Amino acid sequence: MSKIKRKTISLRQKMIMSFCIPTVLLFLVNMMLYLGTAQMLNSLDAIYASNNTLNNLSESLDKLQNATAGYLNTKTSDALEQYYIYEEEYSDLVDNLDDNKDDNENRVLERNIKNMSENYLELTNQAVESKRGGNVEKYKSIYEEAARTYGYIDTSITNLNNQQFINNSKSYGAMMTALQTLEELNILTLVIIGIANLFFVVLIASTIADPLIKLAATANSVSQGDFNVELLPVKSNDEVGVVTKAFNKMVVSIKNYIEKLRESMEVERRLKENELIMENHIKDAELRYLQAQINPHFLFNTLNAGAQLAMMEGADRTSNYIQRVADFFRYNIKKNKDVVSLREEIELVDIYIYIINVRFAGEIQFTKEIDESLLGVKIPSMILQPIVENSINYGLRNIDWTKKIKLSVYELGDYICVSIKDNGIGMTQEKIEQVLDGTYKSNPAKSTSNGVGLNNCIERLNIFYESEDVLDIISEGEKMGTETILYLPKKDYEKE
Amino acid sequence: MKLFGGKRRLKSNSALAIAAGCAVAFMFIATVISIGIYQQRMDEAKELLAEAEYEQYDSYVIMISSNDSSDFWQDVYKSAKEYGAEEGVYVDMLSTSIDKSYSKAEYMEMAIESNCDAILLEGDDSPETAEMVAKAKHADIPVFTLESDIDMANRVSYIGANSYTIASLYGESLIENLTKQKKVMVLAGNTVNPTEASAFVNNMQSALDGRELPNGNLDFEVRTVESKDAFANEEYIQNLFKENDLAPVVICLDQESTESFYQAMIDYNKVGQIMLLGSNVSPTILTGIKQGVILSTVYVDAQSVGVSAAEAFIEYRDAGYVSDYISVDANVIDATNIEQAMEEVENE
Numbered sequence: 010m011s012k013i014k015r016k017t018i019s020l021r022q023k024m025i026m027s028f029c030i031p032t033v034l035l036f037l038v039n040m041m042l043y044l045g046t047a048q049m050l051n052s053l054d055a056i057y058a059s060n061n062t063l064n065n066l067s068e069s070l071d072k073l074q075n076a077t078a079g080y081l082n083t084k085t086s087d088a089l090e091q092y093y094i095y096e097e098e099y100s101d102l103v104d105n106l107d108d109n110k111d112d113n114e115n116r117v118l119e120r121n122i123k124n125m126s127e128n129y130l131e132l133t134n135q136a137v138e139s140k141r142g143g144n145v146e147k148y149k150s151i152y153e154e155a156a157r158t159y160g161y162i163d164t165s166i167t168n169l170n171n172q173q174f175i176n177n178s179k180s181y182g183a184m185m186t187a188l189q190t191l192e193e194l195n196i197l198t199l200v201i202i203g204i205a206n207l208f209f210v211v212l213i214a215s216t217i218a219d220p221l222i223k224l225a226a227t228a229n230s231v232s233q234g235d236f237n238v239e240l241l242p243v244k245s246n247d248e249v250g251v252v253t254k255a256f257n258k259m260v261v262s263i264k265n266y267i268e269k270l271r272e273s274m275e276v277e278r279r280l281k282e283n284e285l286i287m288e289n290h291i292k293d294a295e296l297r298y299l300q301a302q303i304n305p306h307f308l309f310n311t312l313n314a315g316a317q318l319a320m321m322e323g324a325d326r327t328s329n330y331i332q333r334v335a336d337f338f339r340y341n342i343k344k345n346k347d348v349v350s351l352r353e354e355i356e357l358v359d360i361y362i363y364i365i366n367v368r369f370a371g372e373i374q375f376t377k378e379i380d381e382s383l384l385g386v387k388i389p390s391m392i393l394q395p396i397v398e399n400s401i402n403y404g405l406r407n408i409d410w411t412k413k414i415k416l417s418v419y420e421l422g423d424y425i426c427v428s429i430k431d432n433g434i435g436m437t438q439e440k441i442e443q444v445l446d447g448t449y450k451s452n453p454a455k456s457t458s459n460g461v462g463l464n465n466c467i468e469r470l471n472i473f474y475e476s477e478d479v480l481d482i483i484s485e486g487e488k489m490g491t492e493t494i495l496y497l498p499k500k501d502y503e504k505e
Numbered sequence: 506m507k508l509f510g511g512k513r514r515l516k517s518n519s520a521l522a523i524a525a526g527c528a529v530a531f532m533f534i535a536t537v538i539s540i541g542i543y544q545q546r547m548d549e550a551k552e553l554l555a556e557a558e559y560e561q562y563d564s565y566v567i568m569i570s571s572n573d574s575s576d577f578w579q580d581v582y583k584s585a586k587e588y589g590a591e592e593g594v595y596v597d598m599l600s601t602s603i604d605k606s607y608s609k610a611e612y613m614e615m616a617i618e619s620n621c622d623a624i625l626l627e628g629d630d631s632p633e634t635a636e637m638v639a640k641a642k643h644a645d646i647p648v649f650t651l652e653s654d655i656d657m658a659n660r661v662s663y664i665g666a667n668s669y670t671i672a673s674l675y676g677e678s679l680i681e682n683l684t685k686q687k688k689v690m691v692l693a694g695n696t697v698n699p700t701e702a703s704a705f706v707n708n709m710q711s712a713l714d715g716r717e718l719p720n721g722n723l724d725f726e727v728r729t730v731e732s733k734d735a736f737a738n739e740e741y742i743q744n745l746f747k748e749n750d751l752a753p754v755v756i757c758l759d760q761e762s763t764e765s766f767y768q769a770m771i772d773y774n775k776v777g778q779i780m781l782l783g784s785n786v787s788p789t790i791l792t793g794i795k796q797g798v799i800l801s802t803v804y805v806d807a808q809s810v811g812v813s814a815a816e817a818f819i820e821y822r823d824a825g826y827v828s829d830y831i832s833v834d835a836n837v838i839d840a841t842n843i844e845q846a847m848e849e850v851e852n853e
Contacts, residue, residue: 030525034532041536045543052547111559112595118602120565121619128618161615164605172602180550187546194539201535205528212524 019247020217027213031206038198045191049184056177056184062105063170067163069099070126074159077133081140081152092137100130115176118169122162129158220249224256236264287472291347294391294465309338333363351418351427351497352384354393358416361394365401373405378417383425386497389469396429396493399463404433404491423499430492436484444482474498563593566818567616569609570627570651571696573600575760577785577807578627581651584811585625592819596625613637617644622822624648625814628655628663630698635659647821651814652805653701662827664813666805666835668701672708674837675756675782678801680713682780683754685720690752694738694762695730702727702758726752739765746773753779760785763802767793786838791850794843801839809833 073095080088106123109116132155139148223241230238240257243250312335319328337360340353355377362375397414405412410432417428436444443449447464470479474497484491568585570578578598586596599612607615609626610633616624617640624641628634628650638659641648647661654663679689691709693702706725713723730741742765745751757763763783767790770776776798783790783802793799813831821827838846 026525030528034528037532037536041539045540048547052551109559110561110563110565110595112562112590113559114597114602116559117565117595117597121615124620125615125618128620157611157614158618161607161611161618164603168603168605171604183550184547187543187550190546191539191543194535194542198532198535198539202528202532205531209524209528 020249023213023217023247027210030209031202034202034206035199038195038202042191042195045188049188052184053181056180057174059173060170060177062102063166063173066099066102066106066122067166067170069095069102070159070162070166073099073133074156077136077152077155080137081148084140089137092133096130096133099126103127103130115169115172118165118172122165122169125158125162125165129155129162132158216245217249220244220253224249224253227260228256231260231263236260236267283472283475287347287469290465290469290472309335312338330364330367333360333367336360337364347389348387349390350384351386351388351425354388354390355379355384355416355418358393358397361397362414372412373401374411374413376413376415378415378419380418380420383418383420386425388427388495388497389473392466392470392495393427393429395463395466400429400431400433400491400493404431404435406433408433408488420499421496424496425499427495427497428492429494430490432490433488435487435489436482436491437487438484441482441484445480470495560590561593562590562595564589564595564622564818564822565619566594566596566623566625566815567612567619567621568596568598568625568651568814569612569616570598571609571629572761573598575785576787577760577804580807581811581814584808585815586811588812588815589819592815594815594819596815597621608633610634610637613641617641617646620644621646623818625651625818626655626660627651628653628660630655630700647818649814649817649821651810653698657829660829661821662817662829662831664810664817664831664833666833668704669708669711671803671805671835672705673712674803674835676709676712676716678782678803678837678839679723679754679780680716680718682800683719686753686780687720687724688752689723689725689754689756691725691727692742692755692757692762692766693727693729694757694759695733696761697729697758699727699729702729705758723754738762742766742769745769746775751775751779754782755779756782758784760787760790763793763799764789767798770798786846786850788850791838791843791847794838794840795847797840801837803835803837805833805835 073092076088076092076095080092082088103123103126106119106126107116108123109120111117132151136148136151136155139151220241227238227241238260240260241253243253243257312331316328316331316335319325319331337357340357340360359375362373366373366375393416397416400414401412405414413432415428415430417426417430419426419428440449444463445467447467449464467480471477473479476498479496481494481496482491483494566585566589568578568582570581572578573582582596582598582601589596599615600606609629610631613624613626613634614637617637624646626634626638626648635656638648638655642659648655648659650660650663650665652665654660654665657663691702691706693699693705706727709725728741728745730737732741738761742762746769755766757766760783763781763785764787766781767783770779770781781793781799783793783799784804786802786804790799790802794802810833813833817827817831
């Protein structure tokens with residue numbers, strides 16, 4: 010796992026996000042709608058403000074007219090007070106009207122209302138003053154004029170109010186259209202945001218669920234024994250990512266464990282196989298001996314009897330010879346154990362050479378150069394004698410010079426070397442290689458071997474030492490003799 | 506995660522970041538657009554509400570007639586208003602901005618109370634009008650009379666056609682078509698006062714004096730409608746037809762009477778029996794001339810009256826005085842020039 014810190018979003022954060030973002034978006038859109046509506050409501054006040062002003066003006070005018078008539082009717086000080094209050098109120102409202110010179114019907118009407126109202130205030134004042142002064146004729150005519158003017162003003166205000174209401178309604182209509190537009194836009198925005206949110210939630214859900222589904226599928230494959238599954242990609246470092254990583258690790262370690270187990274089983278199987286082959290070879294050798302030597306016990310006993318007879322007759326050399334032949338066969342009989350010491354093997358070679366020298370009138374000069382300390386090493390039985398037999402049969406048999414065989418045992422590095430060297434006809438390199446890799450076929454008719462061939466020896470040595478390089482054959486060429494060397498690993502000996 | 510399509514599979518975190526970013530960006534854009542459009546609409550609404558920048562006028566003049574809604578007075582008003590606007594004069598007709606119907610005197614009082622700079626008045630001889638004219642004079646508001654005059658002492662100037670000229674036009678039209686008719690009924694609606702009607706007859710007689718007529722001098726009979734009630738003219742004319750109180754030649758002195766009489770002639774099957782001479786111009790009257798029901802009509806050019814009135818006020822305002830009589834041409838429409846007159850009306 011790389012150490013680089015990736016920006017990670019945990020499942021919890023994803024879930025909070027999937028809840029918070031839509032909420033915030035919806036909140037914003039609603040706020041927008043709310044603010045729009047609030048603005049609209051504020052503007053509504055402004056729209057009909059002019060109507061309100063005119064309504065107040067009209068109301069105040071009515072009050073003033075009533076108060077004037079009230080005072081003229083009763084002449085009470087209460088009524089006079091009322092008159093002054095309303096006169097001031099109306100006067101203030103009239104002052105607020107714009108004394109404009111705008112070239113517009115409504116503005117002209119507003120100006121006329123202001124002018125008429127000022128004249129009306131003047132008339133009511135005169136009427137009240139005349140009443141207070143007791144001038145009956147004057148206050149009556151002035152009141153009549155004021156009443157007519159009141160009518161004109163009232164009509165004008167009503168007309169202006171209506172006209173402004175129409176204009177204001179146009180503004181109101183436009184604002185309502187604006188609000189409707191806002192509503193439509195908001196609905197559209199909400200719908201699209203809803204879709205976007207749905208997409209967003211699906212996305213988050215799939216980022217949570219997809220890796221889990223894949224993990225489950227892979228776990229199923231593993232549970233059914235398929236360890237060659239592809240490792241799951243880790244897309245995020247959230248909780249699912251952590252589980253996926255752990256799962257991947259587990260799959261890898263299970264794979265490694267199984268691989269190791271398989272290798273060790275393979276080794277064991279090979280070992281068992283080797284053992285079986287070894288056993289087969291030994292059995293084969295034994296069979297050959299048994300076939301060849303009919304009944305060794307009978308032969309051995311017979312030979313013993315012959316030796317005693319020769320001794321009784323005073324033929325000591327014969328007795329000795331027969332005794333040695335008997336020893337040779339006895340070795341064969343008792344060697345039913347697979348592994349013997351090098352000493353025993355060399356003893357057998359000694360006996361064999363003695364027999365052969367009797368047979369061939371002592372023409373083979375057999376010499377030994379042995380490190381006595383190494384003779385205890387264990388080797389498979391019936392190895393040296395066949396090698397020596399081979400040297401005699403193939404190397405020395407037909408030569409016309411002195412036949413020599415030298416047996417040496419010495420240490421060479423980690424190995425105990427056993428060398429059997431003759432001075433016979435030698436071997437070509439090609440032939441050596443054929444013999445070593447077991448492809449050389451000798452002419453059976455010519456064979457004088459007692460049956461245990463070099464092939465058998467090589468294979469048994471290879472199996473025993475679990476190595477291909479135990480036996481080597483060296484020949485420097487024709488008539489230069491042949492040396493067969495056994496390289497026995499010293500560590501086996503030392504262990505024992 | 507195939508939503509992004511293709512083989513490009515994004516890492517879940519970056520996909521989430523992009524999705525979140527897109528959602529927020531979309532929200533932002535949508536909100537900005539919405540607010541923008543909303544503000545635009547609101548501004549449009551507020552523009553309607555806002556006070557416009559109006560042209561300023563120097564003088565405020567109120568025009569008052571006996572029948573503001575008639576085509577003639579509407580034309581006079583419009584032409585005066587248009588001409589005045591160029592010279593900083595706002596010509597107003599109170600009845601256009603006030604729904605309630607007031608009498609001429611009441612409108613005059615309103616004009617005086619509104620402190621207007623001048624009154625353009627269709628004169629009449631009623632005492633109420635005279636009282637208000639006096640009141641206006643008292644308030645230093647100059648009064649200009651249009652079409653009909655009042656006491657010269659109280660008004661500044663009179664703008665209208667010469668009554669003799671008008672009578673001559675009728676006379677010419679009559680002579681051309683007169684066969685043996687002798688009786689002529691002069692029908693003055695309730696907007697024309699009896700004095701005017703009598704003056705008209707006198708002028709007619711003067712105009713026809715010395716001319717050879719097929720059946721000697723004509724007998725004029727003036728009929729006026731005293732009642733000012735609604736539909737009084739129409740009722741009066743209907744009664745004339747019902748009672749067969751008619752003359753072979755009828756001269757109507759106002760537009761309303763002309764139209765009513767024309768329609769009554771058709772309804773009572775009197776076409777061809779009565780020679781009708783009308784006043785003023787309207788689509789109905791033109792149709793009547795085209796059909797041959799109305800012989801001819803004499804009218805004063807409304808535009809000339811309006812423009813002349815506005816001119817007179819401006820001159821008075823600027824110079825302090827103006828000629829006390831301003832003449833406006835009168836014209837006649839009959840079968841000879843009806844096509845041209847109709848074209849002009851259509852073009853307007």
